[in-house]
Structure formats: C-alpha cells, structure tokens
Amino acid sequence: MPDSLSSPPPRVLRVAIPSPLRRLFDYRASHEAPPGGWRPGIRVRVPFGRRQVVGVVVACAARSDLAPDKLKPVEAWLDAEPLPEDWLWLCQFTARYYQHSLGDTLHQAMPVLLRQGRPLAGRMRERWQALTEPGTNDPRLKRAPRQAELLAMLRQHPHGLPTQAIVAQGYSREQLTTLVEKQLAVREEIPLTAAEPATEQLLAEPALPLNREQAQALAAIHERLDAFHPCLLHGVTGSGKTEIYLQLIEAVVARGRQALLLVPEIGLTPQTLARFRSRFRVPVVALHSGLTDNERLDAWEAVASGRAPIVIGTRSAIFTPLARPGAIIVDEEHDGSFKQQEGLRYHARDLAVARAKHHGIPLVLGSATPSLESLYHAERGNYRHLRLTRRASRHAPARLELTDLRGRPRQGGLIPPVIEAIRETLAAGHQVLVFINRRGFAPTLACHACGWLADCDSCDARMTLHRQPPMLACHHCDKRRPVPDACPSCGSADLRPLGSGTERTEETLAGLFPKVPVHRIDRDSTRRRDAFEQTLAQVRRGEPCLLVGTQMLAKGHHLPHVTLVVVVNADAGLYASDFRALEHSAQLLVQVAGRAGRAAHPGRVLVQTLHTDDPHLRLLAEHGYDALAEQLLAERRAAALPPYRFLALLRLESPREDATISLGREAAAMLRGWIGEHAPDVHCLGPVPAPMERRQNRYHVQLLLSAGRRSQLHAACARLTAWLEASPGARRVRWSLDVDPQTLA
Numbered sequence: 001m002p003d004s005l006s007s008p009p010p011r012v013l014r015v016a017i018p019s020p021l022r023r024l025f026d027y028r029a030s031h032e033a034p035p036g037g038w039r040p041g042i043r044v045r046v047p048f049g050r051r052q053v054v055g056v057v058v059a060c061a062a063r064s065d066l067a068p069d070k071l072k073p074v075e076a077w078l079d080a081e082p083l084p085e086d087w088l089w090l091c092q093f094t095a096r097y098y099q100h101s102l103g104d105t106l107h108q109a110m111p112v113l114l115r116q117g118r119p120l121a122g123r124m125r126e127r128w129q130a131l132t133e134p135g136t137n138d139p140r141l142k143r144a145p146r147q148a149e150l151l152a153m154l155r156q157h158p159h160g161l162p163t164q165a166i167v168a169q170g171y172s173r174e175q176l177t178t179l180v181e182k183q184l185a186v187r188e189e190i191p192l193t194a195a196e197p198a199t200e201q202l203l204a205e206p207a208l209p210l211n212r213e214q215a216q217a218l219a220a221i222h223e224r225l226d227a228f229h230p231c232l233l234h235g236v237t238g239s240g241k242t243e244i245y246l247q248l249i250e251a252v253v254a255r256g257r258q259a260l261l262l263v264p265e266i267g268l269t270p271q272t273l274a275r276f277r278s279r280f281r282v283p284v285v286a287l288h289s290g291l292t293d294n295e296r297l298d299a300w301e302a303v304a305s306g307r308a309p310i311v312i313g314t315r316s317a318i319f320t321p322l323a324r325p326g327a328i329i330v331d332e333e334h335d336g337s338f339k340q341q342e343g344l345r346y347h348a349r350d351l352a353v354a355r356a357k358h359h360g361i362p363l364v365l366g367s368a369t370p371s372l373e374s375l376y377h378a379e380r381g382n383y384r385h386l387r388l389t390r391r392a393s394r395h396a397p398a399r400l401e402l403t404d405l406r407g408r409p410r411q412g413g414l415i416p417p418v419i420e421a422i423r424e425t426l427a428a429g430h431q432v433l434v435f436i437n438r439r440g441f442a443p444t445l446a447c448h449a450c451g452w453l454a455d456c457d458s459c460d461a462r463m464t465l466h467r468q469p470p471m472l473a474c475h476h477c478d479k480r481r482p483v484p485d486a487c488p489s490c491g492s493a494d495l496r497p498l499g500s501g502t503e504r505t506e507e508t509l510a511g512l513f514p515k516v517p518v519h520r521i522d523r524d525s526t527r528r529r530d531a532f533e534q535t536l537a538q539v540r541r542g543e544p545c546l547l548v549g550t551q552m553l554a555k556g557h558h559l560p561h562v563t564l565v566v567v568v569n570a571d572a573g574l575y576a577s578d579f580r581a582l583e584h585s586a587q588l589l590v591q592v593a594g595r596a597g598r599a600a601h602p603g604r605v606l607v608q609t610l611h612t613d614d615p616h617l618r619l620l621a622e623h624g625y626d627a628l629a630e631q632l633l634a635e636r637r638a639a640a641l642p643p644y645r646f647l648a649l650l651r652l653e654s655p656r657e658d659a660t661i662s663l664g665r666e667a668a669a670m671l672r673g674w675i676g677e678h679a680p681d682v683h684c685l686g687p688v689p690a691p692m693e694r695r696q697n698r699y700h701v702q703l704l705l706s707a708g709r710r711s712q713l714h715a716a717c718a719r720l721t722a723w724l725e726a727s728p729g730a731r732r733v734r735w736s737l738d739v740d741p742q743t744l745a
C-alpha cells in the first residue's frame with residue numbers, strides 16, 4: 001500500500017539503484033526520516049552488494065516481499081526535499097519507454113555531483129560588486145587595462161555579478177581577487193536560492209519586425225500557450241525560425257514561465273548563445289559538454305528553482321527540471337545528435353514531445369528538413385504544420401546542380417569544371433566551401449601490384465590513410481599503424497591512396513590556389529577547443545578563402561561570404577543499406593547547400609556524383625527536400641518501416657561469434673513462441689550479423705522487432721529484457737535494446 005503523509009511512517013522504501021537491473025530494491029526506512037517525511041524523489045545512501053551507492057526513493061510501502069531480517073537499512077537521506085517531481089516523472093517515463101533500468105536512468109539524468117551524493121540545497125554562490133563610483137579613474141589601474149575593463153563592467157551591474165557570468169566574458173578569478181585586494185570591489189556569498197534582482201524590462205534589444213509568414217507562424221503558436229500544442233516549424237534555412245523562437249520565448253517568459261530550447265551538439269556555438277543573451281536581460285542558462293561539474297549543478301539548480309527563465313542545451317538538457325514550464329523548442333529536430341547511441345538510448349526530441357504533453361505546454365519542432373516522423377505527424381494533423389518558404393535575406397536557397405563524375409579526371413576528388421567554378425568564385429572575391437564526408441587523407445591505401453588493401457585486423461573495415469600525422473587509422477576501433485613503405489602482401493612499392501579525404505582535398509586546393517588560404521575543418525583539425533571558433537571568426541571577416549570540411553561545417557553556421565558550395569561525392573549516403581540513409585543524406589545535402597548565398601550574393605551548389613540519373617537525387621535536385629520526403633514516406637509505407645511501423649533492435653556482441661549467435665537464436669525462439677500467444681502484431685527478424693559484424697574483435701549480431709502497435713512492441717521488449725536478464729547465456733554476451741533505433745548498424 002502506498003503511503004500518504006497522514007498515515008504512519010513507512011517501514012519500507014523502494015529504491016532505484018544505479019544498476020542495469022530493471023527492478024527496484026527494498027530497504028528498511030531508518031528511524032530518522034527527513035524533516036518532511038519519506039517521499040518519492042529523495043536521494044538516499046544505501047548499501048548495495050559490497051558498495052555504498054546513491055539511490056532514489058521511488059515509493060514508500062508498509063511491507064516488503066523480503067523477510068524483515070533480510071531488509072537492509074538505509075544509511076542516510078541526502079535530500080530534505082525531494083528532487084523535482086517533473087524530473088522524476090520524465091525519468092520514469094524514459095525508463096519505461098526505452099525499457100531501461102530506472103536506477104540507471106535517474107543516475108544518467110542527474111548532474112554528476114548529485115550522483116555522488118552532494119547536496120542540492122543550501123549551496124552558496126559568489127557575487128562580485130564594484131565599490132567605486134563610475135567615472136573615477138583609479139591610478140592603481142593605470143597599468144592594468146583588463147582590470148579597468150572588468151571594473152567598468154562590474155559598475156554596470158549595481159546588484160553585482162556571479163563568477164560564472166564574469167568568467168564567461170573572458171576575465172579570470174585572479175583579476176577579480178586583485179580588484180578586491182585593491183579595495184575596488186567586494187566579494188560576497190549569497191545563498192544560491194536567493195531570487196535574481198527583478199528585471200523591469202525583459203528585452204535588452206528590440207525584437208525584429210516579422211515578415212508575414214513569420215507573423216502567421218508565431219500567431220499560430222501563440223494561439224494556445226497553456227495547452228499541449230505541438231507545431232512543426234518547417235522553414236527553409238535562413239527563413240527566420242530562430243527569430244520565432246526568440247519571440248515565443250519572450251512571450252513565455254513575460255507570463256512568468258520558463259522556456260527550454262534544445263539544439264544539436266554542433267549548434268550550441270558561442271554565436272548562438274550570444275544571439276539569445278543579447279536579446280534578453282534575464283539569465284540564459286547554457287547546458288553543454290564544456291561545463292565543469294559545479295557549473296552544471298549550478299545551472300540545473302537555477303532552472304529547477306525557477307530563477308533562470310531560459311535554458312538552452314544539447315541532448316541531455318531535456319532532463320533539466322523546470323519549476324514553471326512554459327514551452328519546449330527543438331531546433332533542427334531532425335538532427336541525429338538528439339538520439340543517444342549508447343547506454344540509455346533515448347531520443348531527446350521524442351522525450352520533448354512526451355514532456356510538453358505532460359506539462360500541457362506548446363512544443364515547437366523546427367527544421368528546414370524535418371524528419372520523416374515529424375512530417376508524418378504533421379500530415380496526419382497530430383502536429384500543426386507551419387511553413388516558412390522565404391528567406392529573410394534577399395536570396396532563395398540555391399538549387400543543387402548535379403555534376404557527372406563519370407569518365408572525368410579528378411584532382412583531390414574534384415573534376416575540372418568544378419575546379420573552374422572554384423577559380424571563378426575566388427576571383428570574384430567570394431568564399432568557397434568544399435564538403436567531403438571523409439576525414440583523413442584517403443579512405444584507404446591500396447597496392448597497385450596485387451590489389452592489397454589496408455584492412456583493420458580487428459574490424460571488418462578499411463583503415464584510413466592520414467598524412468597529418470602520417471598513419472593508418474581505423475575510424476571504428478581507433479587502432480593505428482605506421483604507413484608501410486612496401487606492400488605487406490607482395491612487397492611492391494606501388495602503394496597508392498585510394499579516393500579522397502579532407503586532407504587530400506585540402507592539399508590539392510592549396511596546390512591549385514597557392515595565394516588563397518585553405519581552412520580544413522574536421523575532427524582532426526579542431527581538437528583544440530577554440531580552434532574551430534577562431535577559424536570561423538577569421539572566415540567571417542570575408543576575405544576570399546577555401547573551406548574544406550566534414551559535416552561539422554555543414555550545419556548551422558552562418559557563413560555570409562560563401563557563395564559556392566561543392567559536394568565532393570554525394571553517392572555514399574545514397575547507396576548505403578540503412579533504411580534511414582537516404583533521409584539523412586538528403587538532410588545533410590540540403591544543410592550543406594544552405595551555407596551558400598546567405599547574405600548579399602546568390603549562391604551556387606555543385607554536387608558531384610556518379611549517378612546523375614538516380615531518381616532520388618534528381619527529385620531532390622529538381623523539386624527539393626519536401627518532394628523527396630514525400631516519396632520516401634511512400635516507400636517507407638510500402639516497406640512497412642517507420643513511421644508506419646515501430647522498431648526495436650536487440651544488439652548482441654561478444655568476442656565469440658558462436659556464443660553471440662546462439663544467444664540470438666535462443667532469444668528469437670523464446671520470443672517467437674511468446675509473440676504467437678501474446679502479441680501477434682509483432683514480427684521478429686533474425687538473428688542476423690550486424691552490417692559490420694566484427695568490430696574491435698567483437699562479433700555483433702542483431703534481432704529486429706517490428707510492430708504496428710506500440711503497446712505490443714513494448715510488451716515484447718519487456719518480455720525479451722526479462723528473459724535476457726535471467727538467461728545464463730547472456731552473462732558472456734553484452735546486449736542492449738534500442739527502441740526506435742535511428743540506424744540498424
């Protein structure tokens with residue numbers, strides 16, 4: 001029996017423990033309860049096996065199925081007040097939906113310091129305030145211009161500024177303490193929960209007057225701000241979606257509510273943040289991977305307490321508790337980075353839908369190239385379909401021009417007419433972006449005497465040739481080898497790079513255009529944290545230059561001086577076996593193309609391909625993404641694939657091929673028997689080897705479940721995970737279940 005506040009104190013606590021096991025564990029409630037009594041959402045320290053772990057109370061009960069002497073006591077409670085209810089709800093929903101352990105879900109969804117048992121309440125934070133009057137020129141700062149600047153900034157904020165905000169402006173702690181030592185400023189500590197000083201005015205700069213389409217879209221979203229109201233904001237790149245987000249957030253915050261904006265990993269740039277921070281006077285909290293554990297907890301607390309009305313974050317920010325939820329926005333909703341590809345395999349966009357529904361608030365999914373799922377919902381009227389067809393700037397997005405690679409000589413992957421177009425663009429004083437989805441020098445190394453290829457010993461894959469520094473590297477297991485001087489198979493010295501990667505194209509372009517700077521942007525060239533931003537800043541200054549890069553470059557960045565975009569090879573994505581490959585490569589092509597002609601000059605996009613007659617590619621080039629998406633939806637329906645059916649993928653892997661396959665077979669046999677009786681709507685395919693069966697010397701096997709009804713799919717998944725947890729064969733094989741997989745790889 002669940003316990004309420006008025007009944008006697010519970011004797012048993014059901015605790016979610018950070019463990020893969022999909023169950024709760026019972027503990028004896030210690031005699032000393034938290035001041036408000038035991039309630040769900042209170043963290044506790046409990047013994048678990050030989051360890052002590054931090055768990056979360058999920059339910060209180062009068063008795064346990066365990067004998068009283070088997071019941072271990074809770075060691076301590078860690079929260080006087082439960083963690084936020086909306087957060088607990090979301091974690092429970094997520095664990096159920098993705099068939100994941102609740103304990104592990106809660107653990108993943110809380111900041112690291114909370115996982116470690118640190119308190120949430122009662123923390124202090126620093127504020128810094130200027131002591132002197134504005135206008136006074138202090139002789140002590142004569143030779144310290146940065147300190148003088150810092151002091152000037154502090155003076156603009158009579159209520160003081162928190163450390164985080166000051167550091168974010170590029171000042172250091174040392175500069176702050178020096179000002180204090182010189183008695184020009186003071187440091188004070190205030191409780192973290194103290195309210196922010198009231199801001200009379202919400203906006204720091206005026207909103208842009210909207211064009212007609214924007215105004216209609218915003219009005220549609222505004223129609224109901226206090227009900228679940230999902231909208232697909234489908235607008236070409238540069239059509240002013242972000243301006244709509246800004247004005248929606250303004251309305252939400254003006255009503256005293258909070259707005260949560262999710263952006264792709266690649267989209268949370270200082271540029272984006274600056275745009276939001278310069279618009280609003282109220283705090284804009286950013287949640288990204290660059291935060292320290294302390295900063296992350298501060299941000300979490302600021303949003304959970306309601307002090308921060310606006311929060312912007314990448315995937316995991318969906319788990320931020322909101323004291324007064326007002327709207328959720330997912331920008332670039334089609335982006336793959338919203339899906340976590342390991343452990344708890346959630347999709348932040350899908351959780352955003354569930355969460356907005358739970359809170360009864362508007363949801364905006366924005367994209368120039370919406371996912372087929374979202375288009376499907378819009379077509380069926382589940383989402384309101386709002387379109388922006390025109391760019392705010394002068395020029396429409398450029399069409400894709402297909403250029404035939406067949407029978408033409410290539411230099412660094414580029415054919416003569418394309419090189420000519422690059423030359424003309426540079427001569428006109430503009431910039432060129434060359435998109436190539438392979439980093440490294442060449443996809444692999446080949447022997448022209450015997451046909452040997454540089455395979456990885458541990459994977460069913462080729463090793464990529466790199467020049468900076470020289471090596472062969474496997475992009476699947478990260479194994480590295482020196483580049484051989486002679487063929488390991490026949491001894492010939494005729495080893496040649498096969499195909500082109502970013503390094504080779506960069507090298508070729510640098511040779512062809514020696515007077516123009518070439519910037520390469522990929523994971524290798526941007527390992528240093530600020531390297532990418534520095535390059536972009538240089539590019540935005542506008543001198544003619546060449547940009548060579550992978551999809552890091554393709555998304556989101558505003559590159560006003562690029563007028564020509566070249567796609568080195570469109571074919572890889574078109575002919576990949578994965579059922580979403582076409583959708584994803586079309587989205588990527590459109591995103592890349594969207595980099596061209598965003599400012600004063602119109603843009604041009606040249607797409608090199610061996611298949612100029614490919615019907616999908618032609619549809620995309622001639623009629624655009626929406627037409628292709630419609631065609632792909634028809635194909636998905638015919639093939640009984642999502643969004644027309646629901647999928648779940650069981651992945652099995654171990655160093656032993658036979659053990660992996662035999663567990664797959666047993667699981668499939670068990671499931672087929674069960675399906676026949678309980679869930680006839682579910683189909684079970686496999687076990688089959690994964691598309692790349694051997695990775696890092698482990699064998700990967702999969703079992704695919706599909707169903708027309710979610711409830712049956714979930715029932716089958718629950719049966720499957722329960723069986724695997726109890727199966728002796730599963731102890732030697734690693735397994736994971738992926739509900740709504742984004743890829744079948």
Ligand code: ADP
Pocket residue numbers: 208209210211214235236237238239240241242243244392393
């Ligand atoms: P999206 O998010 O759809 O790519 P943005 O909101 O970033 O588009 O807008 C693209 C550019 O157009 C930005 O420079 C933005 O300032 C400008 N812009 C957007 N809306 C308007 C408007 N109503 N009037 C003038 N300029 C606008």
Ligand code: ZN
Pocket residue numbers: 447448449450451452487488489490491492
């Ligand atoms: Zn050879």
Ligand code: ZN
Pocket residue numbers: 456457458459461474475476477478479696
């Ligand atoms: Zn490998």
